[in-house]
Amino acid sequence: MKILFIGDIVGRPGRHAVARLLPGLRERYGLDVVVANAENAAGGFGLTRKVLDELLGLGIDVVTTGNHIWDKKEALAFVDGGLPLLRPANYAPGVPGKGVHRHGLDDGRALWVINLQGKILMPPVDCPFRAADRILSELPPGERCILVDMHAEATSEKRGMGYYLDGRASLVVGTHTHVPTADAEILPKGTGYQTDAGMTGPYDSVIGMAPEDSLKRLITGMPTILNVAKGSPRLAGLYAELDDATGRCTDIEGVFLREV
Numbered sequence: 001m002k003i004l005f006i007g008d009i010v011g012r013p014g015r016h017a018v019a020r021l022l023p024g025l026r027e028r029y030g031l032d033v034v035v036a037n038a039e040n041a042a043g044g045f046g047l048t049r050k051v052l053d054e055l056l057g058l059g060i061d062v063v064t065t066g067n068h069i070w071d072k073k074e075a076l077a078f079v080d081g082g083l084p085l086l087r088p089a090n091y092a093p094g095v096p097g098k099g100v101h102r103h104g105l106d107d108g109r110a111l112w113v114i115n116l117q118g119k120i121l122m123p124p125v126d127c128p129f130r131a132a133d134r135i136l137s138e139l140p141p142g143e144r145c146i147l148v149d150m151h152a153e154a155t156s157e158k159r160g161m162g163y164y165l166d167g168r169a170s171l172v173v174g175t176h177t178h179v180p181t182a183d184a185e186i187l188p189k190g191t192g193y194q195t196d197a198g199m200t201g202p203y204d205s206v207i208g209m210a211p212e213d214s215l216k217r218l219i220t221g222m223p224t225i226l227n228v229a230k231g232s233p234r235l236a237g238l239y240a241e242l243d244d245a246t247g248r249c250t251d252i253e254g255v256f257l258r259e260v
């Protein structure tokens with residue numbers, strides 16, 4: 001199974017980068033599945049139904065999110081609507097939405113997508129490690145292709161999750177920090193791993209936001225409206241190939257493209 005994972009799509013520049021670059025990536029890699037984190041896709045904060053539909057229309061099969069999932073209140077109106085949309089699985093019991101999704105391919109194969117959120121320097125959540133154990137124990141044993149989006153701030157927690165799930169998940173990919181890391185690799189027991197897929201959005205920015213807005217907040221500590229930056233849109237993510245029978249990752253490479 002050939003998978004493209006796209007890192008946090010930020011605002012209109014990020015959506016444009018996907019629209020411009022995904023067709024070429026699909027052709028180049030012969031993709032079976034496209035998964036993208038889109039927690040910042042609507043104006044930099046959260047998701048609207050219109051933006052979600054736009055992303056699904058561009059050929060993204062499954063959308064993951066993170067701590068920004070509730071930024072747009074209308075998300076509550078569609079998060080339980082049977083869409084291929086995830087919020088972290090380790091939110092409190094009873095929270096709307098779901099954290100696990102089965103994406104079935106026309107030929108019968110399936111990719112399970114699990115969304116988790118870290119607990120270090122993040123809003124409080126249930127333990128992502130115990131949540132992963134519980135979810136994995138409930139998946140059908142015959143379907144071994146499993147992608148985990150570990151949405152977290154701390155590099156250590158993300159690498160820890162990679163090793164915790166090594167040999168149990170096919171891919172563990174980090175999101176949230178918006179800066180791609182250069183450690184796309186296959187861990188010893190066969191799990192493909194990258195600490196952060198990076199941001200799909202404007203790189204002439206402070207993690208997607210206009211530098212002047214971010215600096216105002218950083219320097220003064222005052223509440224500041226953060227506007228999505230415009231310059232240097234790029235697509236960041238990860239390509240991986242999985243062995244369908246075992247779920248092991250057989251090939252992985254970071255993807256980082258300038259929009260041209």
Ligand SMILES: [Fe+2]
Pocket residue numbers: 008039040066176177178
């Ligand atoms: Fe993000």
Ligand SMILES: [Fe+2]
Pocket residue numbers: 039066067068151175176
């Ligand atoms: Fe985030």
